[in-house]
Amino acid sequence: MSHRPPALVGAALAVTGALALGACAPSAPEEGTGSASGATATAGTDTLTIATTTDVVNYNPLIGNSRSDYWITNLMYPHLLSIADDGSKEPYLATDWGYTDDTTGYYEIRDDFTWSDGEPLTAEDVAYTLNAVKNDAPSGTFYGQMGTFASAEAVSDTRVEVTLTEPDTSLIEEIGFWGNIVPQHVFEPAGSVAEFANDGSDGGWVSAGPYVLTDVQVGQSYTLERTDSFPLVDGGVPVPAKVVYRVLPDVNTEILALQSGEVDAIANALPPAQVEQLRNTDGIEIAEVTGLGYAHMVYNMQNPDLATTEVRQALAHAADYEAIRTVVLQGQAVSTGSSPLMPVLADYYDDSLTEYAFDPELSRSLMEEAGYTAGADGMFPVSFRLIYSLQDSVTSQWAQMVKDSAAEAGITIELQGTERNTYLAMTADGDYDIYAGNFAIMDDPVTNFRLSYLPGGAINYTYVDDPELNSLVAEAGVATDADDKIDLMRQAAAIVHEQVYDNVMYTQNLYMAYSSDWAGFVSKPSELLSIVNPVSVASAHRTDG
């Protein structure tokens, strides 16, 4: 009998694995399949390889909520609207949009979009998508925007009319921006859009974007091939013949792969500490992308101490925001003037609101004004628990700075960093005194304020219910005149600022890395769009080609 069972067991397992891998081995593509036949002279033969940190979880864009889901399904399912650097909405599938009366909106869509199986994309697809999302309530972001949506109807091949449950001048732009349009002839037979996996198991995917998913190697790569036409790029045909998303879960591995030439771009924004180093690396280009979100601290007013305005103001003046932006974000962030109306939202931004000054003495005065007396050690007899996600490395770093600077003002902050799911659960349960976190996209001020500051709002982490603020937001939500709306929102922001219903600390600038062998990317704001939005990917070309 052999005395080497360990080696034999291992060898047996290795052989089993190798044999099983046989089933994983990809087959060579057949001649004649692959890229679309309608390629023109402007269309190249190159493959653009993009790194992402996660696999696709859902191929159904109405459910998907992760970055990779968004990036890949975005290349197949068009939005009605896109967004400009100043946060204003731009045409995409829709050429015109608006309202015909208080409770009726409309979209006029292009007539030159076609699904990759030859079916035309019409207003019927748009109406079907909107109604299905409303009725089936899929868990993605899209459904969350449909509060005042009642129904949609295709009144012609290119016009969709939307009925609202009540006046809401934000709805048409918000669902136009957040929602992907899906093919009715594929999704409707599958039943509820909340449960349809759309995993390509029934004959592959159907796309109306620049690319269509053709091959999935789970944990490894997602290959998309060029479609026959994409009217939103010059020449009407995407330039790269293929786009491959490679899954590299570790950001350091992503960067090594970019440097070695194994990938051409990284879809995720770079960590602040990596930006300068890569900017000085040969063969790597860095694109700056406008951020559309913000990082903030929120004070839970269910805590009696924090229900006192002076205490919230004291806390707001007990953090050194400039130091945080300089040290933790290495200067890659801008102040919003402590306002939720960020500078990037140029029309709404109000420069009369200024950032809370870091002033420990003022904080102490405010605490005393609120009725607290510091002990012999200079500390007030209160302590606040600040929660944050340990997966968020930037917030984890500045949370410590917030604690240290608050101590200078005599205020004790206990840090409670937790794993992300615990953090989400604590947030949902209101189990915190101070919440620290960030939002990726806050594109529409009215929607943002409704969710953040109205009673029952899904992200009203302050638990604020201020009648004056409620009234202003409600009024802005039905204002049809743009100037009136801006004025109302500025008044609302002034209340949020004065009462510290939210402590907005900065908007982070985003930096994306790509190989200098490539050019032609068209940057859009936010990490979700950045240089990997469909128009950008379809316009990219090799510099030597």
Next chain:
Amino acid sequence: MSVALFVLRRLGLGLVTVWFAVTVTFLLLRLLPGDPALAVASPNMTPDARAALLTQYGLDQPLPTQYLLYLGQLVQGNLGTSFTQSIPVVDVLAERLPWTLLLTASALVLTVLLGIPLGVAAAAHRGGLVDRVVQVVGVTGQSLFVPSIGIFVLYVFGLRLGWLPIGGAYSDGTYGAAWYGSVLAHLVLPALSLTLIQLGSYVLTMRATLVDALDDDYVVLARANGIPPRRILWKHALRNALLPATTLIGLQLGFLVGGAVLTETVFAYPGVGRGIYEAVTQLDFPVLQGAFLLLAVTVVAANTLTDIAYGFLDPRVKAS
């Protein structure tokens, strides 16, 4: 005790262990803070939508009901459907298992092939330079952290020297023999990293048991009989020293699986370990339950086989 009874007893213990692992996994997942609806859905989801998702996942049922339903499914071979991907868990695991088998088994083979000679060399030169070097390297190896060693070897062999690919299990666009070559090239660095982190304990155990064996009476007798030292070392002492090493391999399988989670993440290797990492972040209970069941069965099966082999190797074990 008859051989059949001995084997049956070991198999029975294995089944009980698997049931215990299944139950603990089931309970632990439900004790985690948060719920899958929060983990996968939009933050601006309404409470109604969240409740509907929990109903869809079956998490609105009382815990005993969920447990009985789960066990009922399990005995029918049904591992359930992934919360997040809406596809059968069996399919999720089947895509990933071969890669983990290949990686962990390669690391296991490498560990044994490198560990035995190094342990023998150290024991044979006890107190000498070779012994000291092996001990230092062994202890250092035990303290290595997978992500650190992973990034280091990727930087050196992938970026600087350009000898081996960075991340993934194969290169896209390779087919047939080239694909197998690509698989091999992509396997080298993760397998090497996994081997390095567990080699230390194997070498040190091998050395210690061999040092003990070399002091045993039968070795003294063999020396007195004039048997050549090399033959005593490899034919007599090593055979006995291999018994604890066999047990260690069974134990190390569990560590290997744990190491695979990190290794597969750093090297973007598409195995079960990385699937576990992703399922944890999404609180995808069915995938986690399926993956841990798979790992429990693998570890228990390996240990059961080791026990049975041990029983044949050493009759005292079977008698007890």
